[in-house]
Amino acid sequence: MRGLKDKVVIVTGGGGGIGSATCHRFAQEGAKVAVFDINEATAKSVAGAIEEAGGVARAFACDITDHEAVETAVAAAEAALGPVTVLVNNAGWDVFRLFKDTTPADWQKLIAINLIGPLNMTHVVLPGMLRRRAGRVVSIASDAARVGSSGEAVYAACKAGMLGLSKTLAREHARAGLTFNVVCPGATNTNLFAEYKKGAGNPEKLEDAFRRAVPMGRIGEPEDLPGAILFFASDDAAFITGQVLSVSGGLTMAG
Template sequence: MSSFDNQTVIVTGGGGGIGGATCRRFAAAGAKVAVFDRDLGAAQKVADAIQASGGQAAAFPCDITDRAQVDAAVKTATEQLGPIDVLVNNAGWDVFKPFTKTSPDEWARLIAINLTGALHMHHAVLPGMVARSKEAGWRGARIVNIASDAARVGSSGEAVYAACKGGLVSFSKTLAREHARHGITVNVVCPGPTDTALFADYKEGAGNPEKLEEAFKRSIPLGRIGQPDDLPGAILFFASPDAAFVTGQVLSVSGGLTMNG
């Protein structure tokens, strides 16, 4: 495992399944972890567990759809933990319905959380990263965006979510080009079906959760649903010095469900 000693990492949605697993893995590798979540109690639970294990972490309330909250959380995290070295945009939300049964209000919330929220985070964090790129001894900064295999191949019942995540992929590739000269890399991890609260909602929305889960297991070459701990390895790779020459890339972590040549 690469060392992240003395590096400050923000993880949005850090109180959830994938976010919490990612926070714990960064802390185990020596990072100072800023756990961002709109649910402060969930974020604090992750931070407390990290601290109890000897790691460094602090919880910050942050609704990424609210730019004022984003700016305040980034400012406070920087003051408490230091300049941001790694940003992991993980927070997300979905509603599981055929597109024609969704409403404009649902579209607005999906876009606000899954796309605009990530834009807020980049816009708040990138200026500091760019400013530091002019300093002597700059080692580069890393951004890892969590999209979805729905962005790559589509997913029934997730049309607007897939559109948002597809937009995040394209946005990431563009920022990778714009900020390569600053030594900032931007990459994307696309989870497949993963055992999180979001996936539980997806199964419930389908009306037959057990049948749907079995269908996924049969379609995944590795024969199981992903677990939150399956994701941090890919995320930490993109954030590590091992990926210093990797930018604008998309990696699927789906047990082989969506193989791509």
């Protein structure tokens, strides 16, 4: 894709399934990748694999729920790789229970990771992007934000917040040359989905139900997501902002 070579990209949750696949794909396109993850070991593993393959990557341990920690990590990433051009808000967490069975402690953690975290990341990288009048922010939400999902009420609410945030920032900063877009995965074969299946009591039955519901006949894989993410980050999407794209094999077809 056009315009990704030598760009500096931060991917949060870069040590996980979708995050790792996205980091590798950016590196293959010639970008310099800052792998952000709360788990330093997984971040280092991904960055190391990229460098072994000839790419440029650095690992940064970062708790995105802590604004000061985000400031420190972003400063370190820019010192190592250069000014941040692309931010991918990918990190997320969920607890799979009916809303009546959740607790305020659950809500606080869900909101901290899935909404406050992206707010912190975007807030810290935004001033530099505005000064340079260039930047792409791609946030990974969920189709749960668009159509709902049983057992994910607060998660869905947070992800819906990401849609509203991205559209608003897209309007606020369009004339400064910045774009804000959202990718919404459907059911995807990640650790998060594995935890979701465990909460259902019958994981095999649930996965089979999802598979049958998806028109393409399978659960998504992490490698299905980077194409959409990199498209929004690339020069090919320079005139696209405030948009939401589902990557779900047709499970949802919201307009």
